[in-house]
Amino acid sequence: xxxxxxxxxxxxxxxxxxxxxxxxxxxxxxxxxxxxxxxxxxxxxxxxxxxxxxxxxxxxxxxxxxxxxxxxxxxxxxxxxxxxxxxxxxxxxxxxxxxxxxxxxxxxxxxxxxxxxxxxxxxxxxxxxxxxxxxxxxxxxxxxxxxxxxxxxxxxxxxxxxxxxxxxxxxxxxxxxxxxxxxxxxxxxxxxxxxxxxxxxxx
Ligand code: ITT
Numbered sequence: 211x212x213x214x215x216x217x218x219x220x221x222x223x224x225x226x227x228x229x230x231x232x233x234x235x236x237x238x239x240x241x242x243x244x245x246x247x248x249x250x251x252x253x254x255x256x257x258x259x260x261x262x263x264x265x266x267x268x269x270x271x272x273x274x275x276x277x278x279x280x281x282x283x284x285x286x287x288x289x290x291x292x293x294x295x296x297x298x299x300x301x302x303x304x305x306x307x308x309x310x311x312x313x314x315x316x317x318x319x320x321x322x323x324x325x326x327x328x329x330x331x332x333x334x335x336x337x338x339x340x341x342x343x344x345x346x347x348x349x350x351x352x353x354x355x356x357x358x359x360x361x362x363x364x365x366x367x368x369x370x371x372x373x374x375x376x377x378x379x380x381x382x383x384x385x386x387x388x389x390x391x392x393x394x395x396x397x398x399x400x401x402x403x404x405x406x407x408x409x410x411x412x413x
Pocket of ligand 1: 362363
């Protein structure tokens with residue numbers, strides 16, 4: 211019997227990437243907001259960890275099914291780790307990717323230290339309150355101007371270490387091989403496999 215797991219995000223770019231990375235686990239049927247209703251969760255946490263736990267536990271409780279959430283932030287060294295947990299609303303509410311990128315470039319005008327990293331914290335929550343957490347990091351630097359058409363968010367400005375191209379200049383397959391999201395979600399794979407094969411688990 212397959213086990214249903216809810217993807218606790220309404221960001222369609224994330225859904226596409228998560229399913230490309232974990233969609234092949236035998237015995238797991240992924241449900242998105244298109245197949246099952248769940249309420250929006252306010253991201254009031256002070257850290258990526260807190261927000262990922264908030265999202266996963268709220269959706270697991272509401273749907274009565276295991277739920278996987280992740281929170282991702284871009285941490286720029288010269289900005290003391292900003293935008294970090296505020297990456298989605300850096301230039302104000304509304305998740306406008308272009309405005310966020312423009313603000314980032316403005317703040318880094320004339321700044322030599324372009325070091326940055328993407329950090330993803332993924333959380334799997336069961337309806338009984340149990341949680342598992344995993345983290346993935348991608349080191350790199352911020353480009354001088356946006357480049358590339360793929361991906362989303364800050365991808366046109368982020369050059370992974372040793373790659374020489376922005377994430378938006380890489381194909382989805384190339385990004386998914388090395389990304390922060392990949393690294394966090396790969397650590398979740400054995401836990402999801404156990405969930406899929408555990409005959410004692412009713413979920
Ligand atoms: P959910 O909370 O519903 O999962 P969200 O878009 O609000 O979706 P986050 O709170 O994790 O997601 O926001 C992180 C922001 O960081 C997101 O809006 C993008 O601007 C950016 N971001 C996240 N992952 C990224 C990636 O792989 N590449 C580029 N930018 C990314």
